Amino acid sequence: VAHVYLSYFSERLDAAKVALEVADELTERNIPCSLVECNSATTPTIHPDDIVVSLGGDGTFLRSARIAHAGNARVLGVSLGRLGFLLHVQPSAVTGSVISALSNTGFLERQALSVSLPTGESYFALNEALVERSGSGRMVRATTFIDEEEYLTYHADAVMVATPTGSTGHNFSAGGPVVDDTVPVLILTPVAPHFTIDRSIVVNDSRQVRIQVETKADVVADGNVIATLSEGDSVRISRATHPVRVVASPDFELIGRLRRGLREGHA
Amino acid sequence: VAHVYLSYFSERLDAAKVALEVADELTERNIPCSLVECNSATTPTIHPDDIVVSLGGDGTFLRSARIAHAGNARVLGVSLGRLGFLLHVQPSAVTGSVISALSNTGFLERQALSVSLPTGESYFALNEALVERSGSGRMVRATTFIDEEEYLTYHADAVMVATPTGSTGHNFSAGGPVVDDTVPVLILTPVAPHFTIDRSIVVNDSRQVRIQVETKADVVADGNVIATLSEGDSVRISRATHPVRVVASPDFELIGRLRRGLREGHA
Amino acid sequence: VAHVYLSYFSERLDAAKVALEVADELTERNIPCSLVECNSATTPTIHPDDIVVSLGGDGTFLRSARIAHAGNARVLGVSLGRLGFLLHVQPSAVTGSVISALSNTGFLERQALSVSLPTGESYFALNEALVERSGSGRMVRATTFIDEEEYLTYHADAVMVATPTGSTGHNFSAGGPVVDDTVPVLILTPVAPHFTIDRSIVVNDSRQVRIQVETKADVVADGNVIATLSEGDSVRISRATHPVRVVASPDFELIGRLRRGLREGHA
């Protein structure tokens, strides 16, 4: 039987409170559920029929998607707004959405990234992976390869590979294009490159991007530092073997996301 | 039997001379061939087994591709450089390429655009279509729709839809991303937009882009004005029903094109 | 005695109507005044004590400023909004502003450009001068010189020199910086340059910019084509010998102009 995981950041008491209230309502209806601190080192073992409910903002969603992806389960996003800007979400509305998702097995697929480190480990990212200068006042010097063909060498704040889902995030800030969620591509975008072409390159997601550094650098996946590279090290970024399965919601519609971004940016 | 069309701009005497020499060599080998002025109003009727050989620069290739596409024939590009910067191309090398292409029926597919005008007519474009201010010192005011969902309204020099093949052309100049030739997308890029988001949006090429103008505007396909729009008119741009078939050559390789562009731009 | 010129575009009947009403009110007060069609070929002879009142939008202001500048008179801008988006301006408020300006001789200085053509003629521009491709689908190829030192060669839609006043206009659309009105600079900004540095360069306005073309090109000053260049021709752009004198108004405040631009761009 499907299990519901209510996922939130441990520091967000507002989200924890909503999670507890929703858990009560689900338990009353005999729907098995648990609370999950999505920023905890240990995450539960998830099965494909389960649902991970993300209660919070973008950061919570990215971590909840990672937990769901590990078990090929679906993730359902409930936006509570940014920390300190709590939206008024009724717990009963959340419970309703969960029940609706349990009875309707529909979902959207969103491609994610697999980020392979020199150690052999692989990490998940839904939005983007960056190879980034380690520390203020430095730049990273990195050469990019597309299917092992040498592309450009950048001297930049960072070099990023984003998914279409991540195209409206850090990629957008760095000047990258907005990309339709259904297009099978990787977007390679430099952040503040010095005296080099600053355009993004959009490649088929059957390709692999390799980023090799000449300098010490951090690897960042969906906003979390996952490794530090030494001179000469490479990171390989490719499409994850399976997509993230997302319970459809208007929050995931591209043009709506752009309009919201514009309103917030210029208010 | 396959026919070879040697295509060039009537004003480029250098290209006409190469065309004549190649025609002589092909005739000696009993390969049927004709000369085609690609900027002429009348173009020959082409069959799928024929080959159109483009002798000139980018402008010649775009027109030759159009002629080939009308008959679903292949196009073979021979770069003679820009006008006044003639490359030293041996006619015998061209003849060799043609003979090789006749015996090897391989080709690359490149998506093209179908540009539908208010009159009901449709035009072909391989690189890009623009809706552009008519005359210096004005701007075009245009609203864009993606599959009839309203997207952004631009006040700009022009609003462009480019193919991946065209991504390294005017789209690149206008700040658009470089896109892998094999990705099935349309790229919507504004040219010098005023106080609006200037990022490109990359959408699945199963979608249709409509551009509706509030002001008089020109429609430009691959560099040629094909229509003038009145206030309220719309242009619809979508993937052409069939792709252009291109005889493979190193000139068509993406990263090579970028490197050449960089060398020319910064020499 | 100071004369008031009420300036408007002949096609804007809304502006002509306001001009007539203001003229009536000024005449009642024995203030000498005339109507001026700012897009007419012939313009009145103006004296330094006179005031040119611009009734219309940005285009009207640029032409009115030119007329005022020729006589070193002051220009007073009254925004009636864009054509078709008439703002509700009370004629009596305009009359009040004019009377106030006649009794208070204060003004702001705004640097303008002198655009020298190969013929030896010089033209005025308040916002910007462009050397621009002549016709759709082409590019202009131009080399820039700063005080006769060779700078970059562009292959672009246009190459522009803007004033700080013009920095929020076409320069902004083309990616150029916003510049404080009181800074003594010229801003050189390419429009959609191909494979070249697309950053603006901001130079001291004691310097002269020369733009030499390798291709046919148009010269455009404040949105009007003033000349056509042949291959090899140069245009020289420098600070005008004297500034434009503008009657201060909140419309001329930089940050306000940006906020208005943002609201219009994103509404």
Add this chain to the structure above:
Amino acid sequence: VAHVYLSYFSERLDAAKVALEVADELTERNIPCSLVECNSATTPTIHPDDIVVSLGGDGTFLRSARIAHAGNARVLGVSLGRLGFLLHVQPSAVTGSVISALSNTGFLERQALSVSLPTGESYFALNEALVERSGSGRMVRATTFIDEEEYLTYHADAVMVATPTGSTGHNFSAGGPVVDDTVPVLILTPVAPHFTIDRSIVVNDSRQVRIQVETKADVVADGNVIATLSEGDSVRISRATHPVRVVASPDFELIGRLRRGLREGHA
């Protein structure tokens, strides 16, 4: 009598070696000189007639300029190239430049920044000061004020104020304009701003820029973290009370710097 300070990074043994050889040659000529590790916490007391010779790359020059500026002495830059890419500079040529500078008291003035922290302390920067996200995967949220008039609020990797001298550095990477060294301005440039205007604003350097953060942030001056800000804190950035005095050299010529940058960026 004028004293010569030979300044280098302690980690660059190549620079230390050149410094020692130059010191020997100066001592032979009875010119008083000392070695200075420019990254040391303690710096010597400098007098206006002294010369600080920067032996290294850009980082060395920025620190040497700071040391010279504190005593209103001149700084002379000798480029040894980037670490690992040593240029072949003859120590005798350096000695010659020093002797020439001692007998010729000419110099260029380059404006610098004074960065005022909430603690009341002020720091020097020659190129730029940034208010920057503290840590990967976050953004800084900051509101900018120009002479205490509120300008834009950014959600970005960083918000930067650069000098004309710094305009070809990090400012350029972030999309900012190149600015003539002799223009008296501050350049405000956001780094990777989200859904906001990404253009730079160039203001008279008589103005003060204040950056107030809503989030924890680092303050970085010429590449060194000088403070950490808490929510609500402000940094004030204005022109330093006196300029840096630079011994003229072709390395300081704007167009030359751009050409070098292009060659390095695209080689």
